[in-house]
Amino acid sequence: xxxxINEIFPLGEDKRCHISTDCTKTGxxxxxxxxxGSGSGKTVSVLLPMICNLENSNAxxxxxxxxxxxxxxxxxxxxxxxxxxxxxxxxxxSPYGYxxxxxxxxxxxxxxxxxxxxxxxxxxNDLPKDPFWLQxxxxxxxxxxxxxxxxxxxxxxxxxxxxxxxxxxxxxxxxDFETLPPTLKDFREGKYTCRDGTTKNSILERExxxxxxxxxxxxxxxxxxxxxxIYEIWKRFLGLGEVTGASVATSTMxxxxxxxxxxxxxxxxxxxxxxxxxxxxxxxxxxxIYISPVNTAQHRFCSILYQQLFKRLFELGExxxxxxxxxxxxxxxxxxxxxxxVQDFHELISIFxxxxxxxxxxxxxxxxxxxxxxxxxxxxxxxxCDTYIYxxxxxxDTATNVSKRLNCPMNDVLNMPIGxxxxxxxxxxxxxxxxxxxxxxxxxxxxxxxxxxTC
Numbered sequence: 001x002x003x004x005i006n007e008i009f010p011l012g013e014d015k016r017c018h019i020s021t022d023c024t025k026t027g028x029x030x031x032x033x034x035x036x037g038s039g040s041g042k043t044v045s046v047l048l049p050m051i052c053n054l055e056n057s058n059a060x061x062x063x064x065x066x067x068x069x070x071x072x073x074x075x076x077x078x079x080x081x082x083x084x085x086x087x088x089x090x091x092x093x094s095p096y097g098y099x100x101x102x103x104x105x106x107x108x109x110x111x112x113x114x115x116x117x118x119x120x121x122x123x124x125n126d127l128p129k130d131p132f133w134l135q136x137x138x139x140x141x142x143x144x145x146x147x148x149x150x151x152x153x154x155x156x157x158x159x160x161x162x163x164x165x166x167x168x169x170x171x172x173x174x175x176d177f178e179t180l181p182p183t184l185k186d187f188r189e190g191k192y193t194c195r196d197g198t199t200k201n202s203i204l205e206r207e208x209x210x211x212x213x214x215x216x217x218x219x220x221x222x223x224x225x226x227x228x229x230i231y232e233i234w235k236r237f238l239g240l241g242e243v244t245g246a247s248v249a250t251s252t253m254x255x256x257x258x259x260x261x262x263x264x265x266x267x268x269x270x271x272x273x274x275x276x277x278x279x280x281x282x283x284x285x286x287x288x289i290y291i292s293p294v295n296t297a298q299h300r301f302c303s304i305l306y307q308q309l310f311k312r313l314f315e316l317g318e319x320x321x322x323x324x325x326x327x328x329x330x331x332x333x334x335x336x337x338x339x340x341x342v343q344d345f346h347e348l349i350s351i352f353x354x355x356x357x358x359x360x361x362x363x364x365x366x367x368x369x370x371x372x373x374x375x376x377x378x379x380x381x382x383x384x385c386d387t388y389i390y391x392x393x394x395x396x397d398t399a400t401n402v403s404k405r406l407n408c409p410m411n412d413v414l415n416m417p418i419g420x421x422x423x424x425x426x427x428x429x430x431x432x433x434x435x436x437x438x439x440x441x442x443x444x445x446x447x448x449x450x451x452x453x454t455c
Contacts, residue, residue: 005056005327010049010441011389014433017423019387021057021328023353028386028426030330030358031349035365035398036391042362043068045421045435046389047332050360051286052441055079058327059286060309062302063334064293073288081284084275088291088298091263097272101149101159103308105315110149114142116307116343120255120300137252139233140169143220152226153219159260160268166256168216171237171245259300277312280329291340299339306342310357314348317355325356336361337372346377349384361385365395388424391435392416406430 006022011032021030036042043065051061051072061068066089073083087094104110118138147153148162155161211218223231240248266272279285289305291298309331317325342348352358361381363369370378382388390402394414403410405424416422423431 007053007055007057007330009053010436011046011387012421012423012431012433012436014423014431016425016428016431017421017433017436019425021330021358029353029384030328030387031352031385032358032360032387032389033382033385034360034362034389034391035393035402036362036389037364037393037395040391040393041419041435042391043334044438045391046360047334047362048072048438049436049441050330050332051076052438054081054286054330056284056327057330058280058282058284059330059332060280060289061286061332061334062289062291062306062340063332064291064338065334066290068334069288069290076286079284081286082279082282084279084285084287086267086275086287086289088264088267088289088302089295091266094267094272096275097267097269098275098305099159099268100304100308101145101157101162102274103276103312104149105312107146107149109308109311110145111142112307112311112343113304114138114145116304117141117255117259118252120259120303133248133251136237136248137255140237140248140252141166141256143223143230143233144169144216146230147219147223150226152222156270158268158270160265160270163256163260163265163268165216165219166253168214169249169252170214170216171240171242171249255300259297261297264297264301277309277316280313281316281326283327285327293335293338296339299341302340303342306340306345310342310345310348313357314351314355317357324354328356328358331357331359333359333361335363337363337368341372346373346380346384349381352384365393366398366401367395386426390422390424392418392420406432 006020008018008020010018012018019030020026023030032046034042034046043063047061047063047068051059051068052075054076063069069085073085076083084096085094086096086098091097100113101110104113115138118134118141122134144165145162148157148165151157153161153165155164220231220234223234237245237248275287279287289302291302313325313329317323320326349359361369366378366382369381372378373381388405390398390413393399396410396414399410399413402422403413406413406422413422419435421433421435423433425431
C-alpha cells in the first residue's frame, strides 16, 4: 500500500474531531460507529463530509438516499474518481449489474452463497428447531449452483442460468427422473431400462422431451458422469416420499423467489457491465450501491453483496506484495442495521485494519444494532470501532452506554441539545462539540445545501 494515500475526515466542528486515516501514525483503526436517531444528521454531518473529502482512498458507499450519489458524483469525478453505480432500488435502470455466482472463486464461495440464500428467510437470531428442511434446501441449491459454476451447463455460467434451472425444481414421482443417462450401448440397442424394470424405446425422443419439459432433472442426471458422490445428493432427493420431496422443493424455492425478484434478475443481464471487487485495486474508485430502506428482497440480496465484497477484498489484500490492498478502501454503510445483515461481520471487522479496509456504520441506536446481530456480537462490532460518534436519540440503553463513556448523568445525554455531538476516539478524552457544517464545504465546492436536502 502507498503510505501517502491517507485522508483527513472532518467529523465534527472541533479540530480534534478531524481524524487522519494514517493508521501507522495514529495507532488506531479507521472503523467508525455513528449513532443517532432518525433526523439527527448522521448522513449530512458524517457520511457526506467523508465522501466529499475523499482525495486518494477508494470507497464503497451503500446508501438508502438517492441524493447521496446524485449530488456527489460530479464532485468525485472532478477529483479524478471512477464512479460505478449499482441501483438495487430500480435494477431495471442500473448502469452496472452484480452477479453473485460470477463473483465466486472457489467451491467454498459457492457453498457460502447457497447457505446465504437458503437461510435468508430465517429471522435475525432464530435458528430452526428442525434443520432438515433448510439443510436440504441448501444442498439442492448448492448442487445447481455448482453445476453451473463448473461449466457443465451449456447455456452459461452466470446466476441467470442457475436461476433458470432452479425455477424448474419440482418433485415428481416419475421413475424416468431416476434413470441414469443413456449409455452408448443403450443408443445402439435403441432402448434402455428404467429403475422400475420397465423398458423405454425411442431414446432420442425421450431425451428431447425430458430436456424440454424438465431441464433441471435432465441436467442433474449428468452429475453421474462428472461426480458420482455429488449425484448421490440428487438421487436422495428423488428418493424422498412424495410429500417430503414436494416440501423440500418448496423450502428450496421460497427464499429464491423472495430474494431474486424479476427486478433483481435484471442485474444479471449479459450485456450489463458487472461490478467486481477487483475494480478497487485501481486508484480512485468509488462504488455506490443504492438500496431501498424498506424492500426486504433488496436487503437479502445486498447481504450477499456485502459478504462477497468483504471476503474478496481480504483475498485481494492477501495476494498483494505486502499482504495489504494497494489502495485503502473505506466502506460507508448508511442505515447499517435496518435490513442488510452481513454474515459473520463481528469476526470480519476485527481484522479489517490489517488489509487496509475500514467500515463506517450509521445506526439509529445500539439497541437496533443488537436486534440485528445479537447483543454480544453488536458489542464486539462497537468495540472494534476506535471512533464513536453520538448525535442524540431517545434510546435509553444507548444513552446509558454513552453516559458511562462520558462519565455524566444519563439525563444529560438524553437531553443533549439538537445539533450537538459527542465524539469518542480511543486514546483521547471525549469531545463535546457541534455537528460538522457540511454547508460550508458545499458552498466552497459550489454546491448548495438545498441541493443536498434529498440526502
